[in-house]
Amino acid sequence: MNAIKGLLIKDLLQLKSYKRMIIIYMIIFTFFAVSQPHTTGIEITIIIWFAFGFGMFSTAAFSYDEISKSDSYVLTLPTTKKETVISKYILIIASTTIGTILGMAISLIITAIYGQFPDIINLLVVGTGTILVMSFVQSIHICCIYKYGVTKGRILILIMAAIAALLIAATVFTVKNLNMELPYDVSFSNILINFLPIIFIAASSMIYYISYKISYKIYIKKEI
Amino acid sequence: MENILEIKNLTKEYDRFKLNNINLNLPKGTIMGFIGENGAGKTTTMKTVLNIVNRDSGSIKVFGKDNIKEEELIKEDIGTVLNDSFLSEYLTPKDINKIMKNFYRTWDEKLYFKYIEHFKLPENKMSKEFSSGMKIKLKIIVALAHHPKLLILDEPTSGLDPIARNEILDLFQEFIQNEEHSILVSSHITSDLEHIADYITLINNGEIVLSKLKDELIEQYGLVKCTEQEFNQIDSNDYIKYRKNRNEYDLLTENKYKFKKKYNIQVIDKPGLDDIMTLYIKGEN
Numbered sequence: 362m363n364a365i366k367g368l369l370i371k372d373l374l375q376l377k378s379y380k381r382m383i384i385i386y387m388i389i390f391t392f393f394a395v396s397q398p399h400t401t402g403i404e405i406t407i408i409i410w411f412a413f414g415f416g417m418f419s420t421a422a423f424s425y426d427e428i429s430k431s432d433s434y435v436l437t438l439p440t441t442k443k444e445t446v447i448s449k450y451i452l453i454i455a456s457t458t459i460g461t462i463l464g465m466a467i468s469l470i471i472t473a474i475y476g477q478f479p480d481i482i483n484l485l486v487v488g489t490g491t492i493l494v495m496s497f498v499q500s501i502h503i504c505c506i507y508k509y510g511v512t513k514g515r516i517l518i519l520i521m522a523a524i525a526a527l528l529i530a531a532t533v534f535t536v537k538n539l540n541m542e543l544p545y546d547v548s549f550s551n552i553l554i555n556f557l558p559i560i561f562i563a564a565s566s567m568i569y570y571i572s573y574k575i576s577y578k579i580y581i582k583k584e585i
Numbered sequence: 586m587e588n589i590l591e592i593k594n595l596t597k598e599y600d601r602f603k604l605n606n607i608n609l610n611l612p613k614g615t616i617m618g619f620i621g622e623n624g625a626g627k628t629t630t631m632k633t634v635l636n637i638v639n640r641d642s643g644s645i646k647v648f649g650k651d652n653i654k655e656e657e658l659i660k661e662d663i664g665t666v667l668n669d670s671f672l673s674e675y676l677t678p679k680d681i682n683k684i685m686k687n688f689y690r691t692w693d694e695k696l697y698f699k700y701i702e703h704f705k706l707p708e709n710k711m712s713k714e715f716s717s718g719m720k721i722k723l724k725i726i727v728a729l730a731h732h733p734k735l736l737i738l739d740e741p742t743s744g745l746d747p748i749a750r751n752e753i754l755d756l757f758q759e760f761i762q763n764e765e766h767s768i769l770v771s772s773h774i775t776s777d778l779e780h781i782a783d784y785i786t787l788i789n790n791g792e793i794v795l796s797k798l799k800d801e802l803i804e805q806y807g808l809v810k811c812t813e814q815e816f817n818q819i820d821s822n823d824y825i826k827y828r829k830n831r832n833e834y835d836l837l838t839e840n841k842y843k844f845k846k847k848y849n850i851q852v853i854d855k856p857g858l859d860d861i862m863t864l865y866i867k868g869e870n
Contacts, residue, residue, distance in 0.1 A: 364657070367687030374680045375673045429673040436637045437665035437737075438688045439657045584599075585637055 364440035368448035371435075372422040379418050386414050391467055395474070404468035405487050408461060412491045415460025416499055419453050420506070427511045432585045446577045449503065454569055457495045461488045482554055489561035496565035498522075500572030507579040586612040588646075589735050589767040590634065595643035597633060604629050604791045607643070611735075611784070614764040616757065618778030618799070619771040620862055621788040627771040628668065630788065631737050634769075635665065647735065661689060664728030668740035671724050674713035678706055681727060689731035697730035704752075717744045725753055729760065736760065738770040742777055750774070754781055775858035779803070785858060789866050799858075807841025808856035808864075810834070815850055823847065826868030837864040 394407045426432055435445060465488045501521065506514035553560075590611035597604040604626045611617050619627050632638040634645055636656050645652040647659045672681060678701050686692040701708060704722045712720055721744055728736060736757070742750045754777060760766055761781075772778055778785065778799070785802055787795040795802075809824065816827070816834040823844060824836040837860070838844045841853050856864075 363687045367684050370687060371672065371676075371684045374683065375675050378675055425673045425675060430670040431672050433632065433637050433670035434665070434667055434672060437635050437660065437663070437667065438685075439660040440688065441656060582639075584639070585632075 364438070364444050365448045365451070367438070368435070368440065368445060369452055372419075372425075372448070372452050375425040376418065376422060379421060383414070383418055387411070387463070390414070391471075394467070394471055404472060404484070407468050407471070408464035408484075408487050409491050411464030411467070412457055412461040412488075412495050415463070416453060416457035416495050419456035420499070420502065422449065422452060423506050423511050423514075436585065442580050443577060446507075446573060446580050450569060450573050450576075453499055453503065454496075457492060457499065461492055461495075464488070464491075485558045486554060486561070489558040489565070493561040493565045493568075496568040496572075500568050504572055504575050504579065507576045507583070586614075589613045589648060590769065591644075591646040592630070592634070593644045593646075595630070595633060595645065596641045597629060597638060598641055602626070602629075602791060604633070607788075607791075607793055609786060609793060609796060611767050611769055613767055614761065615783040616761055616768040616770060616781050617784040617786055618775075618782035618858075619769060619786050619788065620773075620775060620778065620858060621771075622866060625788045626791040627788055628739050629791075631667075631739055631769065631771065634737060635660070635663070661691065661731075662734040664731065664733035664736045666721075666724045666728050666736075666738045666741045668743065671720070672712075674720075675711050677709050677711055678723060679708045681723070685727060685730070692731045694730075696732075697726060700726040700730065718746060718749050721745055722749065722753070725756065729756065734766055736766075736768040736770070738768065738772075740772055741770060742772060742774055750777065757781055775862065779858055785861075787862060787865055794865055795861075802858075802861060803855055805840055805842070806856050806861065807838045807844055808854040808860050809836040809838055809841075809844065809850055810852040810854070811836065811850050815848070819848060821870070826864045826870060828864055828868045835860075835864065835868075837861060837868065 390407060390410045394403050426435075432445075436442065465484055468484060498518070498521075502514060502518045505517045508514075509517065588610045590609070592607055592609040595604060595607040595609075602624070607626075607630055609617075609630075619630070621627050629638055633640050634647065634652060636652055648662060650659055652659055672684070676684070682694060682697055685697075686694060698708070701723075704719075704726065706715070706719055706723060706726075712723055715723065721741065725738075725741060728738070742753055745753065757768060757770075758781060761768060770778070770782070782799050785795070785797060785799045786793060811819070811834050812832075813834065816836070819836065824838045827834055827836045837856065838853075844850075845853060
């Protein structure tokens with residue numbers, strides 16, 4: 362357990378040079394949200410951007426390891442390949458969760474500034490839903506990094522993002538051509554709404570777990 | 586003498602390289618110099634001991650324990666310097682202390698900072714701003730600061746100036762004063778190994794070709810220099826390898842005293858490790 366703590370401290374200390382960038386990122390997006398005319402979507406955007414930002418910053422820990430070729434050295438310490446993979450997942454899950462919670466907190470504040478009573482359940486659904494989407498993206502990203510390295514992993518995730526964007530654009534285009542209405546204003550009036558956060562968290566946990574298993578299998582066979 | 590490290594029939598195959606049936610014993614209280622050309626298999630052997638590289642077959646015991654089954658326990662007592670890998674250069678010596686004390690139960694913060702001060706390394710500067718010599722010193726300090734019993738050092742002194750190298754070699758000599766300690770060290774600077782090693786192991790193309798006491802090598806082996814005419818009179822069983830230079834032949838003999846008695850050849854020098862390595866690798870039978 363102490364080895365995992367050591368690995369996490371190593372990654373966090375490496376990432377400390379990103380501290381200023383993260384603060385600037387948060388200020389820019391909060392300012393952007395506050396300066397927009399108040400519409401329903403802006404709180405959602407804030408949560409997504411914060412979760413995405415924090416989640417992606419933490420994957421930079423892989424870049425530091427690759428640049429310094431520290432993988433080999435770390436494995437000379439009293440730790441195992443299993444613990445090194447676990448520590449990376451802890452870092453990424455924790456930073457995404459912190460980003461989401463911060464995003465939710467800022468959303469709440471913005472809503473309060475506009476004098477509205479925040480819809481906590483909707484906020485929770487959006488927050489956990491964001492974690493679910495992030496878990497999916499990051500899970501594939503981490504497996505790609507373990508398999509192909511940081512640079513190729515990044516290219517693969519960009520290709521995936523481009524494909525996803527194309528699919529969404531194609532869906533929107535098709536729906537519009539069929540004269541259907543897009544669900545811009547998502548309202549969770551259904552009875553399931555109270556359970557959605559739990560369902561999303563459970564699904565995210567499952568996705569991260571499967572991804573961890575795959576990454577570990579890749580890493581254990583990898584010649585470093 | 587009890588062995589701190591025992592490698593038996595170790596094999597590891599890559600597409601274009603094979604570590605073939607490596608057998609190696611490192612007794613307690615000794616330093617073994619591991620020599621060979623680049624790509625001969627020194628680093629792969631060391632990384633296999635540390636379970637960074639997966640072995641195909643064979644067994645490795647460190648402190649009498651299997652290096653895979655008891656990996657974490659064993660690594661508590663090993664200090665390592667790898668030539669091509671260390672922690673990120675965006676970390677300061679102070680950061681490294683914060684990290685390492687979580688890995689090693691025996692991490693000695695006082696000793697670590699004592700070494701940092703002794704080698705005049707700035708505590709709060711990122712190591713990317715260090716000179717290459719300072720970076721190497723930092724690696725060695727980290728390897729020593731948890732009171733290891735075994736040091737595995739891959740090219741620890743390359744890139745250091747002679748003064749810094751001597752300081753480091755003194756540290757190794759101090760470390761080996763404890764009879765429970767051992768060092769396995771690879772180096773291309775054979776003069777360093779001549780200075781500190783008790784055993785010399787030569788690896789070539791993934792195979793151990795020589796593993797002997799250094800004093801035996803230096804004192805008993807002989808580097809014979811002779812003419813072609815003299816060479817033609819020498820029985821091929823009386824030398825290990827030979828190499829033809831421009832006007833003379835260099836021969837490596839296992840016992841220079843026997844050789845002297847048998848042949849009337851005047852020039853038989855004490856071979857250096859470089860001579861032994863060159864003749865073993867480039868010489869002919």
